[in-house]
Amino acid sequence: MFKMLLSEQATVREDLIDTLKLHSGARVLEIGCGTCRDTIHLLNRNITVYAGDLSHEMLAIGQQRLQDAAADFDRVRLFRADVMRLPFADGFFDAAYHFGGLNLFPDIAASLAEMTRVVRHGGRVVAGDEGVGPWLSSTNFAKILKNSNPLFEHSAPIQHVPISARNVDCRWVLNGSFYLISFDVSSGEPGLDLDVEFPGWRGGSHRKRYFGRLEGVSPQLRDNVVKQAAAEGSSVSAWLEKTLRAAISEK
Ligand SMILES: C[S@@+](CC[C@H](N)C(=O)[O-])C[C@H]1O[C@@H](n2cnc3c(N)ncnc32)[C@H](O)[C@@H]1O
Known part of the structure; x- marks a missing residue:
C-alpha cells in the first residue's frame, strides 16, 4: 500500500509518530496495533509502549515481529482490548495513538473519547485512517483508490473529536490519501472571557x-x-x- 502511494513505509510511520511530540520516558498507548508495524517505530523512541488490539491473531503476529526485531520487551506490553473499553485509569498515558482502523471502529466518537480519557491533561492523541483529502475528490487519483478500496471514501471524522481537545490539527499523509487527526488533551469547553465589553453602538458583552x-x-x-x-x-x-x-x- 505504501509502495503504490509512492511512499516509503518506514519514513511515513516515523512521520506519523512525530505527530505525538513524545518526550523521553513517555508512556504511550497504541490501540489497534495490528501486527506491530508502528510499535517497532514507537520503540525507536525512548518510551514505554502499551500496544493493544482486539484480535489475538494480530497480536500473535505482532509479538513475533517484535521478537524478530529484538525489541526491548521491558519497554513494550502487548494486551488484548477493545478501543471502546480500555483497561486503564483516566490520564494513565502521556499519549494515545492509532493508525489504520478508525473508520471501522464501531463508534468513532466513543473511540476517540475513550483514547482521550486515558491520556493525561496536556497529553496528545493522534489517530488516522483511509480518507482521500476532499480537495482531491474529482481526481483520477481519488477515483482509482476508491474503486479499488471503498475505505478511501471516508472523510476525516473531525466532528467526532472530543470537546476537551485543544490545538486540533488534521493533515493528510500518503499523498493525501489518509487523514491524520491530532490534538492536545484538556478538559471541558474552551475558555471564553464573558465580560469583555464590545465597542460600538450595540455594546454589551x-x-x-x-x-x-x-x-x-x-x-x-x-x-x-x-x-x-x-x-x-x-x-x-x-x-x-x-x-x-x-x-x-x-x-
Ligand atoms: C488495518 S489494521 C492497522 C494495524 C496497524 N495500526 C498498522 O498500521 O499496521 C486495524 C487494526 O485495528 C484492530 N481493531 C479493529 N477494531 C478494533 C477495536 N474495536 N479495538 C481495538 N482494535 C481494533 C484490528 O484488529 C486491526 O489489527
Whole structure:
C-alpha cells in the first residue's frame, strides 16, 4: 500500500509518530496495533509502549515481529482490548495513538473519547485512517483508490473529536490519501472571557448578550432606544442597563 502511494513505509510511520511530540520516558498507548508495524517505530523512541488490539491473531503476529526485531520487551506490553473499553485509569498515558482502523471502529466518537480519557491533561492523541483529502475528490487519483478500496471514501471524522481537545490539527499523509487527526488533551469547553465589553453602538458583552436576553419590544421603540442611546453617547447595552436598573431601583 505504501509502495503504490509512492511512499516509503518506514519514513511515513516515523512521520506519523512525530505527530505525538513524545518526550523521553513517555508512556504511550497504541490501540489497534495490528501486527506491530508502528510499535517497532514507537520503540525507536525512548518510551514505554502499551500496544493493544482486539484480535489475538494480530497480536500473535505482532509479538513475533517484535521478537524478530529484538525489541526491548521491558519497554513494550502487548494486551488484548477493545478501543471502546480500555483497561486503564483516566490520564494513565502521556499519549494515545492509532493508525489504520478508525473508520471501522464501531463508534468513532466513543473511540476517540475513550483514547482521550486515558491520556493525561496536556497529553496528545493522534489517530488516522483511509480518507482521500476532499480537495482531491474529482481526481483520477481519488477515483482509482476508491474503486479499488471503498475505505478511501471516508472523510476525516473531525466532528467526532472530543470537546476537551485543544490545538486540533488534521493533515493528510500518503499523498493525501489518509487523514491524520491530532490534538492536545484538556478538559471541558474552551475558555471564553464573558465580560469583555464590545465597542460600538450595540455594546454589551458575551454574558449580557447570551445570558441577559429580555423579551422583545416593538420595532419602533427599539429604533427610538438606539437613537436615544446614541444621543446620550452610550451603547445600547449600557443605556438599557442604566434605564432598566433605574426603573426597578437597582444599583
Ligand atoms: C488495518 S489494521 C492497522 C494495524 C496497524 N495500526 C498498522 O498500521 O499496521 C486495524 C487494526 O485495528 C484492530 N481493531 C479493529 N477494531 C478494533 C477495536 N474495536 N479495538 C481495538 N482494535 C481494533 C484490528 O484488529 C486491526 O489489527
